[in-house]
Amino acid sequence: MAESTVDEVTLDEICIVAIAEAFRGDGEVLCNPMGPVPVIAGRLARATFEPDLMLTDTIAYAIEGNLPFGGDPSDAVIESYMPFRSIFDQVWSGKRHVVMGASQIDRHGNQNFAAIGDYRKPKAQLLGMRGAPGNLINHATTYWVPNQARAFSETVDVVSGPGYDRIAELPEASRAHFEIRRVVTDLGAYDFESDDHTMRVRSLHPGVTLEQAQDASPFELTVTGDVPESRLPTGEELALIRDVFDPNGVRKAEFR
Numbered sequence: 001m002a003e004s005t006v007d008e009v010t011l012d013e014i015c016i017v018a019i020a021e022a023f024r025g026d027g028e029v030l031c032n033p034m035g036p037v038p039v040i041a042g043r044l045a046r047a048t049f050e051p052d053l054m055l056t057d058t059i060a061y062a063i064e065g066n067l068p069f070g071g072d073p074s075d076a077v078i079e080s081y082m083p084f085r086s087i088f089d090q091v092w093s094g095k096r097h098v099v100m101g102a103s104q105i106d107r108h109g110n111q112n113f114a115a116i117g118d119y120r121k122p123k124a125q126l127l128g129m130r131g132a133p134g135n136l137i138n139h140a141t142t143y144w145v146p147n148q149a150r151a152f153s154e155t156v157d158v159v160s161g162p163g164y165d166r167i168a169e170l171p172e173a174s175r176a177h178f179e180i181r182r183v184v185t186d187l188g189a190y191d192f193e194s195d196d197h198t199m200r201v202r203s204l205h206p207g208v209t210l211e212q213a214q215d216a217s218p219f220e221l222t223v224t225g226d227v228p229e230s231r232l233p234t235g236e237e238l239a240l241i242r243d244v245f246d247p248n249g250v251r252k253a254e255f256r
Contacts, residue, residue, distance in 0.1 A: 023097060108163035
């Protein structure tokens with residue numbers, strides 16, 4: 001189906017597609033996005049170009065079918081019971097791709113959502129370390145950052161999830177599965193596929209210039225060649241986002 005035009009889509013839909021693209025080629029892994037926009041993106045990926053992804057209802061069941069965000073899992077086919085304790089089997093096996101948030105993230109991919117300020121006496125207490133260290137060591141990780149200017153940092157106050165510079169200091173066996181697949185923001189999509197594994201501009205959302213993206217970053221963004229525009233959703237993807245996965249528009253709350 002043909003792509004939509006930029007006049008037909010909204011920023012939230014462009015960001016959802018950019019996150020969904022991070023799952024392209026994953027095959028049979030647990031797609032484990034966190035939060036409305038990433039969850040919708042993961043479900044969109046499985047419903048279109050990555051049908052072998054394993055999804056949950058975000059609570060305790062692996063599901064088949066197109067379940068709306070916040071929908072009753074009884075409306076989908078329940079494939080298996082997947083309580084929290086079972087997630088660790090997926091983590092340790094490497095058969096998982098998680099999408100997490102980041103209150104701070106630097107050019108090497110070091111991520112913080114633990115605290116702002118000195119961890120011993122923080123200015124603001126956030127989520128804590130959670131599962132970030134284990135996620136990064138064991139399987140692919142993508143970050144969703146709704147406000148690039150607020151989250152991109154020269155340094156992070158606390159390292160919840162390590163970046164490429166810290167991982168390089170570990171023994172080879174400890175970094176065998178390390179991959180920060182993507183960082184998607186309100187301005188564009190970034191990866192670490194540069195020679196020195198620093199944050200590289202992969203695409204910019206329609207209407208965003210490279211200068212604007214750089215102005216919203218305190219560190220130098222890596223650029224290799226011409227920077228393409230982020231892909232627009234197809235007509236099929238728009239219908240799935242708007243009518244199937246999020247008919248109530250929950251996704252828009254992060255863009256106000």
